[in-house]
Structures are given as C-alpha cells and as structure tokens.
Amino acid sequence: AQTVTQSQPEMSVQEAETVTLSCTYDTSESDYYLFWYKQPPSRQMILVIRQEAYKQQNATENRFSVNFQKAAKSFSLKISDSQLGDAAMYFCAYRRGGAGSYQLTFGKGTKLSVIP
C-alpha cells in the first residue's frame, strides 16, 4: 500500500520569506501523480500544484514550486514571497497512474503559519 509522510506537523515563516514543506512517499508503482492541497481555515480543499511522475521537470505555479526527487521518493513544496493568505494546512497526496478511478492517499498535513 502507498504511504505518504509529512514529517513537519507545524512550520512558520516570516511574511515575504521562503519556506519549504517536506513530503516523502512510498510506492512500487512507476506511474503516479503527486499533489499539494491547501486547506485554509474555511476548510475548503484547494489544489496548489500537481506533478506527473514521468515528467523530470519540476512543476511551478506562480510563487509555488516543487522539488521532485523520484529516486528518493521526495516531493517538497517551496513557497516564495510568503503572504498572510498562505497560512493554512498543507497536504501532500499521491495517486497511482492510469485511467482508472484511483483514490488519493494523503499525508497528515503541515500547518503553516505566516508571521507579519
């Protein structure tokens, strides 16, 4: 079974600074997808970024980027120029590849605080 581990229950960052959230996963599959979801206090789950395992290039979305190390099974999220609105729980998630209906396996989350 796949597992996703987020080793940092809580992190904090100064506004305008950069922070990196860690995620490791365990799988025997070669085709899979990785996601970072943000959950602000409103409780809504919001997709931040997605990475396809077959792509060597790291995904970026504006101030959000990932460092995907397939051999090490590591998928960290870097947030640049942190803003107050970035304060939230962040969940790393794994989905096996293929066209079927496959569940997401989530890590336990990292609570990010942004200090003004």
Place this chain on the structure above:
Amino acid sequence: NAGVTQTPKFQVLKTGQSMTLQCAQDMNHNSMYWYRQDPGMGLRLIYYSASEGTTDKGEVPNGYNVSRLNKREFSLRLESAAPSQTSVYFCASCLLGQGYEQYFGPGTRLTVT
C-alpha cells in the same frame, strides 16, 4: 458552476441516530469520493464511485453506506451513528483520465454525542 456542493454543513446526532450526507457536482465528472478528516490523520477514503452505477469501499468503510443516485449525486449514509464517526466529511469528484485532480466540496462537520 457551483462545483461540488454538500449538505448539510453542520450536523449534531445522538448515538444510534441515522442520517444521510448529500453531495452533488455539476462538472460532468465521472468519479466521486467520500473522505473523512480527523485531527492529525489527514483525509481517509470511505467509499468511492468510479462511474454511475458502481461503488467500492475505501480505507475506512465500516459503519457507512453509499448510493450513486445518478451521475451528479453521491450520498453517504450513517445507519447508526457512533461517537467514533465524529469527523469532517468531504465529498470530491474528478474526471476519469490521466491524473485529473479531485475537486472537493466544502465539507460537513458531524458531531455524534
């Protein structure tokens, strides 16, 4: 588009009572999912429906039943609620295909006393 909607947003039940959580999506997605979120546990899959007419168990199905009423709607039923089912419940949907992300509803906070 409303996306994924869930009703109710909050609910308090007594032990042994039953209730149904409703979920609907207007994005023409094939697959729908029910997750529960507990403190310190992330989200765990209860049941899912790959397409209209099919349902399958996820990681934590005990104590729940589901119905895929049509392509839009996927309900979750608690037949006899227990305090261990106190949680936040999320419905999600996605298109079948390569790596399509799941879109989540706003969640239902359920308390069983």
